[in-house]
Amino acid sequence: MxxxxxxxxxxxxxxxxxxxxxxxxxxxxxxFFAPIVVDGPSMLPTLHDGDQMIVNKFSYRIHEPERFDIIVFHASAQKDFIKRVIGVPGEHVEVVDNVLYIDGEAVEEPFLEEKNGLYQTAVNDFSLETLPGGYEEIPEGHVLVLGDNRSNSTDSRMLGLISMDQIVGKTSLIYWPFNRLQILGE
Missing domain, CATH: 1.20.5 (Single alpha-helices involved in coiled-coils or other helix-helix interfaces)
Known part of the structure; x- marks a missing residue:
């Protein structure tokens, strides 16, 4: 027994x-953390279709998103998108001749430099006022996001500003495929 x-x-x-x-x-x-797979070309050349990443869900409980963070957000009930934060609350954003202007000042986008025009085939001019919502400046609790592949990205230009409630978290670690293992923007 x-x-x-x-x-x-x-x-x-x-x-x-x-x-x-x-x-x-x-x-x-x-x-705290969850895996996500990049789906599509909208973040080329930074992120490739099929890249597997880790989303830090805790980061934005401590601090607000910052310009150029790569975030995951709920685009719909069924689909999450990965895009780059371009504008934060209180700012006016516009793109003229593929140059980003924040509050009237040109801002360099170093992650676009390696493109050499490959993914920037069309001029994608816009200003905050022309986006859904017609804001003059980004309101509190919202961010403006764009894909790095501006000519092939569904982002704030179509979706409007992204509410903080829609944001899942920040992502910067590619863990698969192994030959692309890297931490972005650190």
Whole structure:
């Protein structure tokens, strides 16, 4: 009998350990980190279709998004998008002849320099007033996002400003494919 009770106790200990591990994994995935796969060409050349990344869901509980952060947000109930934060609250944003202007000052976008026009085939001029919502400046609790591949990206130019409530988190770690392993923008 003692051997049978010891076996039950051992199974119970294993079951508790597995339940704890699954619970911990669930909490980490739900509130701190989650994987995401890049779908499409909108962030080329920075991110490639099929890149697998980690989303930090905790980062924006501590601080607000900053210009050029790469974020994941809920574009719809079924689809999350990955884009780059270009404008933050209180700013006026416009692009003229593919030059970004924040509050009237030209801002360099170093992540676009390696493109050499490859992904920038069309001039995508816009100003904040011409976007959905017609704002004169980005209101509190919102950001303006653009894809790095401006000529092939569904972003704030079509979707409008992104509410902080829509943001899942910040992403900067590509972990797969292994030959693309890197931390972006750090």
């Amino acid at each position: 003692a051997k049978k009770e010891k076996g039950k106790s051992e199974w119970f200990d294993w079951a508790k350990a597995l339940l704890f591990a699954f619970g911990l994994a669930f909490i980490v995935r739900m509130f």
